[in-house]
Amino acid sequence: MSRCRPLAICVVVVLAVLAPPAAGAEDTDPRADAAVQVTATPAATRAHAVPTVATHPDDPRTIAVAQGDAYAARCTLHVSTDAGLTWTARPLPDVAEWPRCNMFASFGPVTGVAFAQDGTLYVVRSGIDPTTYHQRVLLDRTTDLGASFETTVLPWVEPDLDAGQFGADALPTVVADRDEAGRVYVGWMSNNGTWNLSEEVLEGKEYYWDIKSRPYVSVSDDGGRTFSDPVDVAGDMDGWFSEPHLTVAADGAVHAFFGQNVRPPKDAPEGTLAPPANLWLATSRDGGRTFTQQAIHTRPAKERDWLSGPSPAFDPATGALSVVWEETGEGKPMVAFMRSDDGGRTWGEPVRINDVEPKREWSYNEMFPSLAVAPNGRLDVAWYDWRNDVAFDPQADENRWQDVYYSYSTDGGRSWAPNIKVTDRAIDRSLGVAETYGVKGPIGLATTDEAAYVAWDDTRNSNEDTSSQDVYFSRVRFADPQTLFSTAGAGGDSRALWGALGAGAALAVGGLVLLVGTRAARREPRAAPQGAEPVVR
Numbered sequence: 001m002s003r004c005r006p007l008a009i010c011v012v013v014v015l016a017v018l019a020p021p022a023a024g025a026e027d028t029d030p031r032a033d034a035a036v037q038v039t040a041t042p043a044a045t046r047a048h049a050v051p052t053v054a055t056h057p058d059d060p061r062t063i064a065v066a067q068g069d070a071y072a073a074r075c076t077l078h079v080s081t082d083a084g085l086t087w088t089a090r091p092l093p094d095v096a097e098w099p100r101c102n103m104f105a106s107f108g109p110v111t112g113v114a115f116a117q118d119g120t121l122y123v124v125r126s127g128i129d130p131t132t133y134h135q136r137v138l139l140d141r142t143t144d145l146g147a148s149f150e151t152t153v154l155p156w157v158e159p160d161l162d163a164g165q166f167g168a169d170a171l172p173t174v175v176a177d178r179d180e181a182g183r184v185y186v187g188w189m190s191n192n193g194t195w196n197l198s199e200e201v202l203e204g205k206e207y208y209w210d211i212k213s214r215p216y217v218s219v220s221d222d223g224g225r226t227f228s229d230p231v232d233v234a235g236d237m238d239g240w241f242s243e244p245h246l247t248v249a250a251d252g253a254v255h256a257f258f259g260q261n262v263r264p265p266k267d268a269p270e271g272t273l274a275p276p277a278n279l280w281l282a283t284s285r286d287g288g289r290t291f292t293q294q295a296i297h298t299r300p301a302k303e304r305d306w307l308s309g310p311s312p313a314f315d316p317a318t319g320a321l322s323v324v325w326e327e328t329g330e331g332k333p334m335v336a337f338m339r340s341d342d343g344g345r346t347w348g349e350p351v352r353i354n355d356v357e358p359k360r361e362w363s364y365n366e367m368f369p370s371l372a373v374a375p376n377g378r379l380d381v382a383w384y385d386w387r388n389d390v391a392f393d394p395q396a397d398e399n400r401w402q403d404v405y406y407s408y409s410t411d412g413g414r415s416w417a418p419n420i421k422v423t424d425r426a427i428d429r430s431l432g433v434a435e436t437y438g439v440k441g442p443i444g445l446a447t448t449d450e451a452a453y454v455a456w457d458d459t460r461n462s463n464e465d466t467s468s469q470d471v472y473f474s475r476v477r478f479a480d481p482q483t484l485f486s487t488a489g490a491g492g493d494s495r496a497l498w499g500a501l502g503a504g505a506a507l508a509v510g511g512l513v514l515l516v517g518t519r520a521a522r523r524e525p526r527a528a529p530q531g532a533e534p535v536v537r
Helices: 006-018 481-485 494-518
Strands: 048-055 063-069 074-080 088-091 112-115 121-128 135-142 150-153 170-176 184-189 215-220 245-248 254-258 260-262 277-284 292-299 311-314 321-327 334-340 370-373 379-385 401-409 444-447 451-458 470-477
Touching (some): 074 121, 112 170, 121 184, 135 170, 135 184, 170 245, 254 311, 260 277, 311 370, 321 379, 370 444, 379 451, 401 451, 401 470, 470 481
Antiparallel strands (some): 048 063, 170 184, 184 215, 311 321, 321 334, 370 379, 379 401, 444 451, 451 470
16 A cells, blocks of 8 residues: 655645635634744844734734844834735834843833824834843834834933832833824833842842832823823832733723732731732823722732733723733632723623633733734734643643633623634743743734734744744634735735745745755754843843
């Protein structure tokens, strides 16, 4: 009996998968496309991490992804005009006083990205002075998808250790007002990474007790060219708070969601529980000048807790305000969702989105969920998930293999669809910088009526010598490929698309040929290039 060769099988499968569908074909159920690599850095050692995603308001095929490389300390914008099939890298400009993209002790967003209604693209990041560890928020503005940039250095929370401020603004977020042209809100957390600094650097002050992180917001009314002085959106509340995540409602109110880090009293005996951790909402109805605060969710804490990374969204069609976060209080962690129908004044009970419970418990973010609202009102959520970890050890305090999962709701979050696995292979978190150095943050998510766009950091190209990490992208499609890739605004001829996909298939087959031809010739790994030390903890 003859045996079909694997390469021939691969060729047939690739061509069959990429054959164009019959005219008028429609998908009845959402499906995740194969992952596409966004970052293409040739360096053997690279650590692209924590991508953020935005879509053009007039062209859903135009997508922006921003991310940072922890080893090179560089931030880069990547742009696709074909719904994520191909990507162009646009390195963000150097700023002399803040020469390195700040990924020091990052446990949240490295960059933020948002389109304004006129198509202007805003990218926010934090720059760090590696000699002082001072950090400053930067905004890059582009009207040509990154062919050119204007960069603004935002006002900062200046160093004053006696006042509890080290001068380390980081973990930036950004949102453009959909109705007020030129109005842009930027949020961040002060005192980033001070938990990793020595008492000598902090001049005897103690992190958490003397040096507390606070949530700040600054606003621009001229398209990001100038910004107001930063406002502490936690107001007079005492405590340690995370970076604010922002959304703007139809009435112009800006809503800032943030969590907090809680610990027992300083001199409390061992075993004393921390006070409850709150999910906070601060709302401004005067253009970001003043904010009022309210706790919208409270969870009992263990010996310590860190509620961080809430992801909000506003639905202009219904006026609903929604938020997701990772709930790690009592019981198994979960991806939680809440909704408000009165502008954030009152909230429904939390709803669990993940349909499989994690195998273990933890008291800090591991899932990093993100929320987005499609123009048709569909709610999309994506997150990191350990449910398929084949190396799980119930006696260990960490997992190894991670996937990306997705769910959606068409009834305003009252019910959620069965979870869909987005990743086409598991992510080995024993490599890279997410679990080894703690450089991790929210998953990248943006949405259109036809698809949800998801980006994540991935170690599939890594090994123990390089411990590298790349950014990957996928679409969860609610439309057939021809409908998705020929959506208005991109001016596409679907035949050209399928030609491009055919070329991609040819490259894939060529890659298989090279793989078969070189598999027997095992080579020693190349030495890592000499360069900047990674700015990671």
